[in-house]
Amino acid sequence: MxxxxxxxxxxxxxxxxxxxxxxxxxxxxxxxxxxxxxxxxxxxxxxxxxxxxxxxxxxxxxxxxxxxxxxxxxxxxxxxxxxxxxxxxxxxxxxxxxxxxxxxxxxxxxxxxDSVPNIRRAENKQLQLQVAREIGLDTPKTLTTNNPEAVRRFAQECEQGMITKMLSSFAIYDEQGRDSVVFTNLVKPEDLKDMNGLRFCPMTFQENIPKALELRTTIIGKRVFTAAVDSQSLEKAHYDWRQEGIAFMKSWQPYALPQDVEEKLLKLMAYFNLNYGAIDIILTPDGRYVFLEVNPCGEFFWLELCPGLPISHAIAECLLTQADN
CATH class of the missing domain: 3.40.50 (Rossmann fold)
Known part of the structure; x- marks a missing residue:
């Protein structure tokens, strides 16, 4: 085969x-x-x-x-x-x-x-949040806009502070061609004073969600693999664990999601007709599971190394068994 x-x-x-x-x-x-x-x-x-x-x-x-x-x-x-x-x-x-x-x-x-049309549709982060809310997943308050006044009003709703992020993958390259990924960052009060740059590029803003753990759930077919990391243990990773991705490489641990959360995630995957997805979730100190996004072609390799989740085996099995159908 x-x-x-x-x-x-x-x-x-x-x-x-x-x-x-x-x-x-x-x-x-x-x-x-x-x-x-x-x-x-x-x-x-x-x-x-x-x-x-x-x-x-x-x-x-x-x-x-x-x-x-x-x-x-x-x-x-x-x-x-x-x-x-x-x-x-x-x-x-x-x-x-x-x-x-x-x-x-x-x-x-x-x-x-997965099929390219399904991947492209599922990459729409705004649609993801809409569908996740309809399914019953907990999601953060979110605003995507190029309107500075709307951002200032939204900031008043965010009692724990506000973060900003990109909907698309984005990196800045220096003269040597080295890339620097644009991570999720906290919006400070002084940042709200001059937001004229929104005229040239819309941004996405979310309420800052307190974190007990950050979870990465990888779904292949009906198989669900979840790992957790304490992103708050390193200061630079408070708002985006990827800023300390190498330091956390051996810190991920297997994690068991509640059954009802897994079922809702599988419903989300079914809506988008996806067989593969890498999902980011925040576990709050008071026990809420807050869905952030699903990456239809998201990374998984570090979870194979530690904590040793058999994701590559599951991908191979899915490809080989589905090919027989």
Whole structure:
């Protein structure tokens, strides 16, 4: 049974973990580093006297009609196209390459973990909060706006303070190309005085939720894996544990969610037709479970290392068993 993994060459150790798990369960995994297309990888999509969809490089050739399942992990199409005198030509090349690969992915008839349209819809954080509230999950008061006065009014509702975050993944790059992720941050009173920057970019604001623990719940099919970390043990991580992600690498512990919370999370996944999701939750000191967001292609590899959750095994099992259906 052939499993195609859609990723890029700089992806992390989650890829070899899942490849090994697929092979241990009797399958064969093919890794497609999308940043190598179209410069190093070739695709033939032929529709004439029959159909043919072939992906190849110098080392392997894969007939995509023989692919039983697809794991859509990451996509970085066209990153190795060299800089050109006319930047518009390079942008057009990247756009055409991206469209070609998305068409290829859509054409594969096997099981998809998950289908791109489902992923794109589920990435809408505003819709996530709306659906989570309807299902009965506890959610923070949230405002997304480009209106400074609305922010100031909202701040008055937030008795424990207010934080700000981005709805999209965002990083700032220095002159050496090193990235700095924009994390969740506390909004200070002085920040409310000058908010003219909202004219150029809307921001999302939430009430600051007190934290006893931060939870990461990974769902694959109907299997639910949860781990917890005490983010408040390090000062820099009070508002976003990722700021001390490396320091916390060995601090995560298995955690058992209440059954009713798990059931609501599974309902959320079913609404979006997702088989995979990485969910962020806050456990408050008074025992509330506050849903923050679900990441349809969220990371999990550090939870495999510590506390040793068998997530890669579950992903491989899902790909192989669903391919049989």
């Amino acid at each position: 052939n499993i195609l993994i859609i990723t890029h060459s700089q992806d992390n150790e989650s890829i070899p973990l899942v490849i090994k798990a697929i092979e241990n369960q009797g399958g064969k995994a093919f890794r497609f580093d999308t940043d190598r297309f179209p410069t190093e990888v070739q695709l033939n999509a032929y529709y004439g006297k029959g159909e043919q969809l072939i992906l190849s490089d110098d080392e392997q050739k894969l007939d995509l009609s023989e692919v039983s399942a697809v794991w859509y992990r990451r996509i970085e199409v066209g990153k190795k196209i060299p800089k050109m005198t006319n930047p518009q030509i390079r942008e057009a090349s990247i756009g055409e390459s991206y469209t070609t690969i998305q068409g290829m992915i859509s054409s594969i008839k096997g099981f998809h973990l």
